[in-house]
Amino acid sequence: MSVTTDIPETSPDKLLAPVLSAFWDEPESWTLSTYLRHDGYQGLKKALAMPPDDVIAYVKDSGLRGRGGAGFPTGMKWQFIPQGDGKPHYLVVNADESEPGTCKDIPLLFANPHSLIEGIVIACHAIRSNHAFIYLRGEVVPVLRRLHEAVREAYAAGYLGKNVQGSGFDLELTVHAGAGAYICGEETALLDSLEGRRGQPRLRPPFPAVEGLYACPTVVNNVESIASVPAIMHRGKDWFKSMGSEKSPGFTLYSLSGHVANPGQYEAPLGITLRQLLAMGGGMRPGHRLKFWTPGGSSTPLFTDEHLDVPLDYEGVGAAGSMLGTKALQCFDETTCVVRAVTRWTEFYAHESCGKCTPCREGTYWLVQLMRDFEAGKASMSDIDKITDIADNINGKAFCALGDGAAAPIFSSVKHFRAEYEAHVTGKGCPFDHNKSTLWADAGATA
Known part of the structure; x- marks a missing residue:
């Protein structure tokens, strides 16, 4: 891209x-x-x-x-x-x-x-x-x-x-x-x-x-x-109804944030694409490229640069495997570690869990422990399947949608960036050089 x-x-x-x-x-x-x-x-x-x-x-x-x-x-x-x-x-x-x-x-x-x-x-x-x-x-x-x-x-x-x-x-x-x-x-x-x-x-x-x-x-x-x-x-x-799509008519506010040249609110008809919104926002920050993004906030399954032309309406995003949610388009470039970003989101959901139901209360706690292990170089290959198993025990089984929101980044990040998780295991820690803000060579992720 x-x-x-x-x-x-x-x-x-x-x-x-x-x-x-x-x-x-x-x-x-x-x-x-x-x-x-x-x-x-x-x-x-x-x-x-x-x-x-x-x-x-x-x-x-x-x-x-x-x-x-x-x-x-x-x-x-x-x-x-x-x-x-x-x-x-x-x-x-x-x-x-x-x-x-x-x-x-x-x-x-x-x-x-x-x-x-x-x-x-x-x-x-x-x-x-x-x-x-x-x-x-x-x-x-x-x-x-x-x-x-x-x-x-x-x-x-x-x-x-x-x-x-x-x-x-x-x-x-x-x-x-x-x-x-x-x-x-x-x-x-x-x-x-x-x-x-x-x-x-x-x-x-x-x-x-x-x-x-x-x-x-x-x-x-x-x-x-x-x-x-x-x-x-x-x-x-x-x-x-003259705006948007047949099943998702009208105008709406898209919140473009992250590593973009001109973040802000872009009010447009439903069905516009991220490629078009980025064009209006000046693209990614100079010298960098899109790696992954969320179509509707941190609780929606993340997308990659392969999804730039997905229509941003309820049906289009749903068919591509995510949710339009609140249309919070967080864009991350190749300097961002997916594991680190998902860890921060998971920490948020664990902190904000009300504790009323067991799947969310216990599941988000253990997800945080395992995600931190990946960052610290303490995780094993089996832990990749373990976090998806824990997320599966939360998804659809919690008292409210907070649990589903906590599971979504786990599922989607492993789906699109499993090689980056594996690189954290084989490299005994984060494969990013944060001083130089460059991706570890040959990580194999879809960046």
Whole structure:
């Protein structure tokens, strides 16, 4: 592969679709006045004029899929909320972004919080909810302050509170700062934390749509999912479906990071490739080439330079053996030791395991011990199969998806870079010269 990848025939700028990020670079982009200058709250106006069920059907017909990981259809998730049950309904926005490499929701909230607030009002009108919550990662204090100010502006302008925009619809919005736990990104652990308990996954069923927050019907959506709704309502579902692919329509934020010339947020239609994104980002850092990358954060199976032209939508990435996840594209060049990178990720998952279930609690601990042995030159050839065996005992057997996320880097790194693991054994340690940042000669890995 070339250093910077081949530039596609289409102009890179034409591949982008700035919607959520359209005015991030404007002065005070986070304010209500700036948002209103860019058609802010026009989608809400249209939604409030529609019956709630029609709003759900409209979002469902648009094909919007959840932007938080699994890609579940957003409108269908709203549709699961039982109606006429006599219970309060809640909307909870998951802003507990904390996976290594994932960095789209926090910039979105920092630069354009009103897109989320407008989406929340539309969603609550649709599911007949009068109280919504934003669960934000507590460490991001500047974002928390801006979000609080945006909520204050929305209340003052009549977009929140009693009789929203004269519609007769009341809505309260609570911003909650979490205490910093990766497990609270799992929706049921988030609900337990929001209720004041230790954040641990719940046994399902019952699902949150039936018994969620305070044992009432609850929708839990990602920040980007909800923030995308206003544009769909304002510009139309056909406009939204004109972008992306048939089963993965619309625009989304791709977070390009790692050893790239110009890391950042690239908002583009689903189905774009890493080759195209790298072309827009100036390619890999000068003098280096792509070795491996993650399509959706550290919890998704890693790819190599052979996957540069995989369409970055849910079906394309899935067919290639990984998950689109949060579209966190971490790119590593040939100076990076795969074993070292996977060790660091595994240490993170072991540290963040809530300890509720045995496969994840014990499995991630032993994975860390063995991965450290590879780095220290203490591992044997049989340990390569041993780590995959431990990962297999975690995958699909843990209480929540954290276990699956911990197993994914193990499986995929051994699949694509087994020779590099073997080089750690035969060479009695890491085959990289970190002083010169060069790969050990003839390691045999697919670098």
